[in-house]
Amino acid sequence: MSPARHTSPPWPAAQDAERSPIPVHAGVGLRFPHHRLVAETQPLAAWFEVHTENYMGGGTSIAVLDVIRRDYPISLHGVGLSLGSAQGLDAEHVARVRDVVARVEPGLVSEHLSFSRVDGVYLGDLLPLPLTEEALDVVCRNVDQMQNALARRILIENPSSYLQYRHSTIPEWEFISAVAARTECGILCDVNNIYVSACNHGWDASRYIASLPRAAIEEIHLAGHAAKEIGGRTIRIDDHGSRVVEPVWALYAEALALFGAVPTLIEWDTNIPAFGVLQDEAARAERALSAQKERSRADAA
Amino acid sequence: MPTLLEIQRAFAQAIIANDKGGAAPFILANEFAPAERLDVYRNTFLSSLTNALRLCYPAVHRLVGEEFFEGAAQCFIESEPPKSAYLNLYGERFGDFLATFPPVASLPYLADVARLEWAVNGALHAADAKPLDVEAFAAAASVPPDRLVLIMHPAIALLSLDYPADAIWRAVLADDDESLSRLDASASLLWLMVERTTHGVEVTRLEEGAWRFLSALREGQSFAKAVESYADLVPILATHIAAGRFIGCREKIP
Numbered sequence: 001m002s003p004a005r006h007t008s009p010p011w012p013a014a015q016d017a018e019r020s021p022i023p024v025h026a027g028v029g030l031r032f033p034h035h036r037l038v039a040e041t042q043p044l045a046a047w048f049e050v051h052t053e054n055y056m057g058g059g060t061s062i063a064v065l066d067v068i069r070r071d072y073p074i075s076l077h078g079v080g081l082s083l084g085s086a087q088g089l090d091a092e093h094v095a096r097v098r099d100v101v102a103r104v105e106p107g108l109v110s111e112h113l114s115f116s117r118v119d120g121v122y123l124g125d126l127l128p129l130p131l132t133e134e135a136l137d138v139v140c141r142n143v144d145q146m147q148n149a150l151a152r153r154i155l156i157e158n159p160s161s162y163l164q165y166r167h168s169t170i171p172e173w174e175f176i177s178a179v180a181a182r183t184e185c186g187i188l189c190d191v192n193n194i195y196v197s198a199c200n201h202g203w204d205a206s207r208y209i210a211s212l213p214r215a216a217i218e219e220i221h222l223a224g225h226a227a228k229e230i231g232g233r234t235i236r237i238d239d240h241g242s243r244v245v246e247p248v249w250a251l252y253a254e255a256l257a258l259f260g261a262v263p264t265l266i267e268w269d270t271n272i273p274a275f276g277v278l279q280d281e282a283a284r285a286e287r288a289l290s291a292q293k294e295r296s297r298a299d300a301a
Numbered sequence: 302m303p304t305l306l307e308i309q310r311a312f313a314q315a316i317i318a319n320d321k322g323g324a325a326p327f328i329l330a331n332e333f334a335p336a337e338r339l340d341v342y343r344n345t346f347l348s349s350l351t352n353a354l355r356l357c358y359p360a361v362h363r364l365v366g367e368e369f370f371e372g373a374a375q376c377f378i379e380s381e382p383p384k385s386a387y388l389n390l391y392g393e394r395f396g397d398f399l400a401t402f403p404p405v406a407s408l409p410y411l412a413d414v415a416r417l418e419w420a421v422n423g424a425l426h427a428a429d430a431k432p433l434d435v436e437a438f439a440a441a442a443s444v445p446p447d448r449l450v451l452i453m454h455p456a457i458a459l460l461s462l463d464y465p466a467d468a469i470w471r472a473v474l475a476d477d478d479e480s481l482s483r484l485d486a487s488a489s490l491l492w493l494m495v496e497r498t499t500h501g502v503e504v505t506r507l508e509e510g511a512w513r514f515l516s517a518l519r520e521g522q523s524f525a526k527a528v529e530s531y532a533d534l535v536p537i538l539a540t541h542i543a544a545g546r547f548i549g550c551r552e553k554i555p
Contacts, residue, residue, distance in 0.1 A: 056387050058429030058456070059497060080386020086306040093386050118309040122383040123316055125345040127309075130327070134305050163338035164329045167302050233332050237341065 021107035022047050022073050022219070022263045024293075026285035028278045029077075029267040030068070032061070037275055039067045044279060046286070047073040047107070049265050053080050055104065056096045065104060075108040075219070075265070076101060080122065083142045083156065084115035084129040094149050101150055108219060108263075110155035110188045111146070113139065113176055128161040131168035131175045143183040155186040155218050160193035160225070160238035164201055172197070173211040186218035189259070191252045192244065196225050196236040209255050217259045222252060222285060223267040241270035244281060252285070256292040264289060303327055315339045316346045317382050350378045353388040357422045358395060360473040361415050365405065373402060389426040393419060410464035410486050414473075417466040417504065420458035420495040424502045427456035432545030441550040446525035452549040453519045456497035459512060463488050467504050496546065510534060515541070523553055 025046035030038060032054070037043060048068065055062045055076075065074070078097060081089060101109055114126035129135045139156075147154055158176050170178070180187050189212060198205035224242030227234050244252075244266070256262070266281040303311075311323035321336045328335035351374040355362050362370045377398045383391040396415035405411050432454065441449055464486060472480040492512035494505045507515070514531040518524075528535055541547060 053387060057389060057426040059425050059427065060501075062429075080388075082386070084305075086304070086309055090385070096387055115309055116386065118306075118313045120384055121313060121317070122386045122388075123313060123346055124349040124383065124388075125316075125342050127312055127316075127342060130303075130305065130308055132302075132305070138305055162341040163335065165308070165327050166329055167327070230333070230337065235333060235338075235341065 022075050024261045024263050024289065026264045026266065026282040026289060027073075027075070028275075028282050029265055029269070031269065031272055033272050034275050034278075035061070035064045035068075038072075039064050042071050043275055045072060045282065047075065047263070049075040049077050049108075049267075052076045052078040052097055052100050052109075055100050062100075062103065069104060073107045074104055075110070075263075076104060076106040077157075078109070078111040079126065080116060081111045081142075081146065082115050082117035082122075083111055083113065083146070084127075084135060084139055085117050085142065086115075086138055087118065089142050089145055090117060094146065097146075098149055101152075108155060108186075109150060109152065110157055110186075110219065112157045112159055113179070114159045126159050128159060128163060128165075130165040131170040131172055133169070136170065136175060136178055139179050140182045143179060143185050147183065147185065153184065153186055155188040156180075157188035157190050157221065158193050158197075160190070160196040160200075160236075162200055162235060162237070171211075172203075173208045177211065177213050177216070180213055180216040185216075187212060187216045188219045188221060189217050189255060189262075190221035190223075191255055192221065192223045192225055192248050193238060195245075195248045195251055196238050199234075199236045205251055206254055209251065210258060212259075214259050217255075217262055220252065220255060220259075220262050220264040221267055222248060222264060222281070223269075239270050240267050243277075244284075249284070249288075253288055256288060257295075260296055261289045261292045312339075312342075316343045317379060319343060319379075347375055347378060350383065350388070350391065351375070353383075354378075354392050354395060357389075357392050358415055358418045360418055360470045361395075361399070361411060363473050364408065364411060364414065364469075369404070373399065373405070376402070389422065392422075395419065409488070410466060410469060413462040413464040413466035413491075414469055416460060416462060417470050417493065417495070420460050420493075421470075421502050421504070423458055424456045424495050424497040427454075427497065430454055430456075430548040433542060433547045433549055435542070437549070438542055438547075444550065444552045446528070447523050448553045449524040450521050450551050450553045451518050451524065451547045452551060453515075454496070454546050454548050457519075457546055458495040459516050459519060460493050460495065461512065462491045462493065465489055465491060467491065467493060467506065470504070511537060515546075518547075521553070 023046050027047035027049055028045050030048040030050050055065055112126050115129055116123045116127055194205050194208050222244045223240040224244055226237045226239045228237050264285045266278055308327055315321040315324040321339050325335035351371055354374045377395055381394055396412045396419060399405055399415050400412035468484055492507045492509050494507050496503055511534060514534045517527045
């Protein structure tokens with residue numbers, strides 16, 4: 001599929017940017033295989049999100065992003081901050097994130113509700129937190145520290161998870177809502193993650209979404225996942241390696257009906273397809289966003 | 302009830318050392334056993350870090366093949382997990398690890414290929430810096446030469462190797478089997494400069510003296526001392542400055 005051309009700025013920035021400097025449209029997660037295509041041909045995309053960790057240091061990657069960000073709004077999505085670390089944040093990593101944020105001037109900065117660091121070792125994955133009062137205090141302290149270091153609001157994303165702790169006392173939807181209420185951070189609602197975790201743990205995905213504080217939702221993520229069969233049982237793995245599945249599109253429609261139109265991102269990180277496939281997924285999200293905006297206008301009239 | 306830190310330490314032990322005894326009792330057992338659930342995370346830990354090593358060490362990867370690389374990477378990751386979430390900095394000691402990894406003893410040059418790839422990776426991701434221009438260098442003349450220290454661009458590495466890793470690295474990445482088969486991979490001392498240029502990362506063989514001169518400057522030896530030791534090489538300095546290999550100078554307080 002060849003990518004559609006992008007002519008003039010995709011959407012006037014101010015048009016419906018009341019909620020955030022990232023436009024209320026469907027963006028695409030930008031990964032290295034599409035760097036050149038995007039920098040050289042400016043394909044149609046409302047905005048891009050990149051992983052903060054991929055642009056630390058100097059050299060070509062960040063130089064290409066310097067070029068791309070002249071034509072598109074950019075959001076920075078971190079994967080290594082470990083907001084759930086009992087021992088606090090890694091000061092060097094905080095400084096590196098701050099440097100990337102200063103250079104890229106992103107519309108949004110986000111991270112995950114998870115931990116990935118303990119005793120000075122980085123564990124290479126977004127690991128689940130026990131949902132306890134202690135963990136809630138830790139996360140809020142770390143989010144506060146990060147927001148102070150950046151002097152701006154960040155968004156935190158609900159994780160997908162493959163286990164639950166015996167002594168968790170707070171449902172995840174209440175936990176993330178409490179973090180937003182206490183720290184005034186925003187929420188990045190990953191609809192696929194809600195679906196994956198709900199399937200893995202027997203939660204009610206619709207109830208999860210309905211429990212989130214509408215005013216705090218500043219972004220939505222959509223992605224594909226894998227259903228892994230082990231001995232006749234199924235566990236869903238959030239591998240970002242395929243198209244968004246139909247039940248997640250249905251859940252996305254529920255989310256938009258509850259939250260109103262919110263900037264939405266298509267993420268794809270393994271087996272990255274041609275850019276046109278990502279545009280195709282974004283176009284479907286865009287149609288859902290347009291329909292929601294239409295409904296909101298009708299409701300207001 | 303375990304503390305958050307106790308849980309995080311037990312989780313790390315399960316993931317890094319595949320020792321799940323500490324973490325399993327904290328996890329709900331139902332359709333899947335705690336160990337099976339922890340395995341999902343351990344698999345991601347290993348695959349994401351193996352991928353980081355694969356990106357950093359493409360020539361080593363091709364020389365040993367995917368299956369062997371994965372096995373070696375797993376041993377390395379378990380013995381030296383990353384200290385930072387900035388994974389471009391992960392894997393510095395992979396070359397040293399390979400040097401003492403018995404299964405690759407028959408490939409004595411492999412560790413040096415890895416050391417070269419680490420230097421290339423460092424040059425690729427090093428911080429951007431503005432080169433020292435002639436005016437700034439002239440201004441430095443006011444500093445007494447025995448106190449003047451030149452600062453080298455962070456995207457330059459100097460390494461000395463025991464095997465012709467540069468030739469092997471080039472042939473492997475170019476898929477040039479013919480050069481590779483003709484190549485003499487026996488031990489021969491090598492003096493290399495690895496640098497990021499506008500065209501990408503370049504690897505250049507230097508004369509030993511020229512390499513030692515640059516190394517002396519990189520290590521912060523004063524201009525006077527470097528000139529005294531390598532008087533015949535001073536004219537090269539202008540070339541280095543013109544090529545943007547120095548980004549500033551400072552005065553060393555004795």
